[in-house]
Structure formats: structure tokens, C-alpha cells
Amino acid sequence: MSNPATVIAAGAVVWRESRGTRQVLLVHRPRYDDWSLPKGKLMAQEHVLLAARREIEEETGQQVVLGPPLGAQRYPVRKNGGTVQKLVHYWSATPIDDSDFQPNDEVDEITWLPVDKARSKLSYPRDVDILDALEPAVPVTATLVLVRHAEAVKRKEWDGKDTVRPLSSTGTAVAEQLSGVLAALGANRLISSDAERCVATITPYAALLDRHIHLWPEISERGYDADPDGLRGLGERAWKTGKVTVVCSHRPVLPALSRELGLKVGKFSTGAFLVAHRLADGRLVHERFRAP
Structure with missing residues (x-):
């Protein structure tokens, strides 16, 4: 039994x-x-x-x-x-x-x-x-939520430019559910690759918060392929005292981006995310979650 x-x-x-x-x-x-x-x-x-x-x-x-x-x-x-x-x-x-x-x-x-x-x-x-x-x-001085975009329409099923490839119906549903998770974390600063599938992943929460999404082409697949060194210095810009910052990017970019952010993480499935807290004593505490 x-x-x-x-x-x-x-x-x-x-x-x-x-x-x-x-x-x-x-x-x-x-x-x-x-x-x-x-x-x-x-x-x-x-x-x-x-x-x-x-x-x-x-x-x-x-x-x-x-x-x-x-x-x-x-x-x-x-x-x-x-x-x-x-x-x-x-x-x-x-x-x-x-x-x-x-x-x-x-x-x-x-x-x-x-x-x-x-x-x-x-x-x-x-x-x-x-x-x-x-x-x-506690206390926490800054928090960062690193997200891989939700599931997108497959490349072989999309005839347009890759940068405008949209979320699938499953990905759209995950993006809606992610909005509640980000609210629970108190996210108040939003950064995304300029690719549509990344922007769309955090758009429902941006609408809920009535907050602008800052687009960083450097963390898109296209931008990273063109200039891998473009990630340098982004860690200092991403971590912001007193803020809970969301950063949404792509699977091929996430390993290098994670290192730039001072994080050691493995593979991300679509819609998965990591929450990292910088404590007052300088320590980092982080945990990973599946897609909501």
C-alpha cells in the first residue's frame, strides 16, 4: 500500500x-x-x-x-x-x-x-x-526576482522575427498567475529583455501595478549574442536598495546573467524564477520556484 x-x-x-x-x-x-x-x-x-x-x-x-x-x-x-x-x-x-x-x-x-x-x-x-x-x-536591503519568460510559441511554428515571437496560450496563463506571485513578493521595479515573450511575461503584473517596464536589450538573446560583454555592470544596476526588482530574460542568457548578478543557479524551465534577498549583513539568501 x-x-x-x-x-x-x-x-x-x-x-x-x-x-x-x-x-x-x-x-x-x-x-x-x-x-x-x-x-x-x-x-x-x-x-x-x-x-x-x-x-x-x-x-x-x-x-x-x-x-x-x-x-x-x-x-x-x-x-x-x-x-x-x-x-x-x-x-x-x-x-x-x-x-x-x-x-x-x-x-x-x-x-x-x-x-x-x-x-x-x-x-x-x-x-x-x-x-x-x-x-x-531580516532586515533585507534589496530583493531580486530572476525570471525565465513563460512558454512561447515554438520557433518552428513562427514565421515572423524571433524578437516578436509571442507567448503560447499556456505561457499567457502562467504570466497571469505570475502576477499574483510577484504581488506576494512586493515587486516594485520591473526589468525585461526587449523580446516580446519576456515583456509579455511580466506585463500583467505591470498593468496591475500601473508600473513601467524597463527594457534592457543587453539581456535578450539577440543582444547577448551580439555582445556578451554587454552584461558587465548590470549587476550593480539590477540590485537597488529598498526595491524588489524583477528581471525577465532567456534560457541562453540566464547563466551569464546570474553570474553577473552574483547568483549561482542552474537551469530554468519556462516561467520558473529565483528570489534572492540581500541581507543587511551582506549575505544573499535565495530560493528557486517552479512556474506558478
């Missing part, structure tokens, strides 16, 4: 600075009479970053921006009369508006507490471990 599927969930340590003191947000669940970190299960086909943001808002009324990863928990839970493993991924998160919390059957109370008091109030040692991971992960 095969083992039951693992239950995947996502959440965050939501934090803020108040009068020079770092506070974190805890939730009380009446069903278990416990205090824990906000989290919840993924819906079918939901991207883990979208799930984290959605669950936090549903449980606390708080819209957030997700920051560096804080680790994961794995533990057994009861399901359908048996026991399955639950895997919960956590990120740091900061609020972007005032909470509109409404008590409900799942969460009847929330509270902001200084980190030391939160550590004492949490009901589970595993949550304390995640909370303790917050200190070395």
Missing part, C-alpha cells in the same frame, strides 16, 4: 517594528486552544507563495509582503482516521496595511507581541524554532 500524500501548507512569521521593538503576530485557534504562527494548506494547483499570503490574510486580515524563507516543519497529523505527514513552509513577512481582523471559527484572536514574549506564548516548540530563524533573516 502506498503512503498517504503529504499535506503541504504555507505560512509566515509576520513582523513589524514598533517604537524600536520588533513584534510578531500570533493567532489563537479555538479548535485546538493554541497559539501559533499563521499558516494553512495549499489549494489545488496553488503556488506555495500565493498560499502563504492568502492564508495569512484569511487568518489575520493582514495583507503582507513575503521576505526570506525561514525553513519548514514536518510533523504527523490526523486525517481521515489515519496519520499523514504535514509539511509547512515559512517565510518572514511584513504588513502593508492595517489589519481588518474578524474573529471566526478557525481563528478567534490575534496578538502582536515582542519576540521574547511571543516565544513564551507559542504552544509548540517547532514554531519557536521558526521564530528564532527570523533574527538572522
Whole structure:
């Protein structure tokens, strides 16, 4: 008999600075009479970053921006009369508006507490471990989201210039879904190759944000082939203090572009992306994700 599927969930340590003191947000669940970190299960086909943001808002009324990863928990839970493993991924998160919390059957109370008091109030040692991971992960000075464009119409099926080759229907759907992911990350600066398939990958988010896309021909396939040295210096231009910058480029360009950005990454499938955070102590923390 095969083992039951693992239950995947996502959440965050939501934090803020108040009068020079770092506070974190805890939730009380009446069903278990416990205090824990906000989290919840993924819906079918939901991207883990979208799930984290959605669950936090549903449980606390708080819209957030997700920051560096804080680790994961794995533990057994009861399901359908048996026991399955639950895997919960956590990120740091900061609020972007005032909470509109409404008590409900799942969460009847929330509270902001200084980190030391939160550590004492949490009901589970595993949550304390995640909370303790917050200190070395913040603050963040700059964030970069490196994206390979979503799936395009195949070259052999396109008669026009390659630079205007559009996204396929699948790629268009991924671009729409990517918009929500970029919102969860708080992306506020957009850079793209000048090729249509790259621009179209982040256009839905640009429209949502009403933000201009900066076109960099140097990171297109055509531009890189013509002048590989054109990437030099782009790292300094891409990383910008206080910004969450999206850079969308192509598979053949990404290895060299990644090196210029100070990142060590492997292959990207279409629509996949990497999120890198530059911390105040100079360290880089990054993680890779599949296409949404």
C-alpha cells in the first residue's frame, strides 16, 4: 500500500517594528486552544507563495509582503482516521496595511507581541524554532526576482522575427498567475529583455501595478549574442536598495546573467524564477520556484 500524500501548507512569521521593538503576530485557534504562527494548506494547483499570503490574510486580515524563507516543519497529523505527514513552509513577512481582523471559527484572536514574549506564548516548540530563524533573516536591503519568460510559441511554428515571437496560450496563463506571485513578493521595479515573450511575461503584473517596464536589450538573446560583454555592470544596476526588482530574460542568457548578478543557479524551465534577498549583513539568501 502506498503512503498517504503529504499535506503541504504555507505560512509566515509576520513582523513589524514598533517604537524600536520588533513584534510578531500570533493567532489563537479555538479548535485546538493554541497559539501559533499563521499558516494553512495549499489549494489545488496553488503556488506555495500565493498560499502563504492568502492564508495569512484569511487568518489575520493582514495583507503582507513575503521576505526570506525561514525553513519548514514536518510533523504527523490526523486525517481521515489515519496519520499523514504535514509539511509547512515559512517565510518572514511584513504588513502593508492595517489589519481588518474578524474573529471566526478557525481563528478567534490575534496578538502582536515582542519576540521574547511571543516565544513564551507559542504552544509548540517547532514554531519557536521558526521564530528564532527570523533574527538572522531580516532586515533585507534589496530583493531580486530572476525570471525565465513563460512558454512561447515554438520557433518552428513562427514565421515572423524571433524578437516578436509571442507567448503560447499556456505561457499567457502562467504570466497571469505570475502576477499574483510577484504581488506576494512586493515587486516594485520591473526589468525585461526587449523580446516580446519576456515583456509579455511580466506585463500583467505591470498593468496591475500601473508600473513601467524597463527594457534592457543587453539581456535578450539577440543582444547577448551580439555582445556578451554587454552584461558587465548590470549587476550593480539590477540590485537597488529598498526595491524588489524583477528581471525577465532567456534560457541562453540566464547563466551569464546570474553570474553577473552574483547568483549561482542552474537551469530554468519556462516561467520558473529565483528570489534572492540581500541581507543587511551582506549575505544573499535565495530560493528557486517552479512556474506558478
